Amino acid sequence: MRFATWEAGGTVTAGVVSDAGLHALPDGTAVLDLVRAGLPAAREAGAAALDGPAVPVGSVRLLPPLDPPTVRDFVAFEEHVEGVVASVGDGGGVVAEWYEAPTFYFTNPYALIGAHDDVPVPPGSRLFDFECEVAVVVGRDGASLSPEQAREHVFGYTILNDWSARDLQRREMKVQLGPAKGKDSATTLGPWLVTADELEPYRDPEGFLALDMRVAVGGVEIGQDLLSNMGWPFEDLISYASRGTRVRAGDVLGSGTCGNGGCLAELWGRRGRQDPPPLRPGDVVEMTVEGIGTIRNRVVPGIELPPVRPARPRSRARKR
Structure with missing residues (x-):
């Protein structure tokens, strides 16, 4: 089953998606x-709405x-890390710590936009980029879940595009913190939330969802990968997020960007040049994920703001 939220005439409505269109849930x-x-109750409500x-x-x-x-975003594709470190970070290769646990x-959560909304360039950025991901939505509260338990906490999946200002990100991460404004x-x-049962037929023998992921700019395909190339399955990501703390129903966890052109920065790192160029207004x-759907956003000019003031130099005096 697929659930969506939409706006028409100033009214926001939630409902179920069918081949015929959108069917509203009760006001x-x-x-x-x-x-x-929970999934059983959600499917029951969705079935009633389809009438x-x-x-x-x-x-x-x-x-x-x-x-x-909450929205957490992981970095679960090794190939993506290889390219982006060379572009946004310092040096190349994947650090040993990446393999030890999901990061x-x-x-x-206040910056989420819809499947066809325009996307303004962030203030001060000249290196704007996309990131092609799939997100899992947690369906039940839990704490310190094992991966086996976490699999029972999956409600469904949706597409996530983690828009990134690479120039802002690079500065922030030199401070060993972030990313933040980047x-x-x-x-x-x-475009909608697809319940977990719909995607079970795509699960491979290792337990990963082998969904085809593609991204294009201006109708030209830039990247293609399989979701099953993640270093960890989603249940491991949920388990790690809940480790020593809690996850709650409705939390969104991104897979991180797929490899093989899932973002521009990966390609810049591999090629040693900005090819393809950064996004412009x-x-x-357009991103399409097998079994889920397609999102399509147009980049538009952002607002112009004054430069950020630098820190003031301070002495190390300890007395008044």
Whole structure:
């Protein structure tokens, strides 16, 4: 089953997706409510909604399918790390620590945008980039889950585009913290939330979801990979996120960017030059993930802001 959230005429509605279009859930019901109710109850509510009239998908503005309490983004593709370290970091290769455990950062849940929304260039950035990912949505609260337990906590999946200002990111990470402003201007989530059972047929013998992932700019394909090339399956990511703490229903966890051109920075690192060039206003970025759908966003000019003030020099005096 596929759940979506959309806006039309100033009204936000949640519902179920079918071949005929979008079928509204009862007024006041949000997709997050269904996630927290659990998969069986969500499927029951969705089945009832399918009996109602359908609204054409093209007649509404798709919003992020749910309003998550938190968004974590992992870096689970080794090939991506190899290229990006050479472009954004210092040097090349994958550090040994990457292999020891999944790594993630918290990104901005207030910066989520819909599947077809315009994306402004972040203030001050000249190296704007996309990142092609799949996100898992947690369906049940839990703490210190084993990977086997975590698999039972999966509600579903959606596409995630972690838009990245590479020049801002590079400066931030030299301070050994971040990313921060390099990542929090926009994150696309959509087009809808696909329940876990729909994607089970794509699971390979090792337990990974072998979904084809593709990204194009201006109609020209830039990258293609399989989701099954992740270093860890999603249940390991959920388990690690819950380690010594809690995850809650509705939390979103990104896979990290796929390899083989899942972002521009990976290709810049491998080629030693900015080829393809950074994103510019007018560029249209389209991502398609097998079994989930397609998101398509146009880059537009961002706002111009004054430069950030540098830190003031201070003495090391300890007396008044």
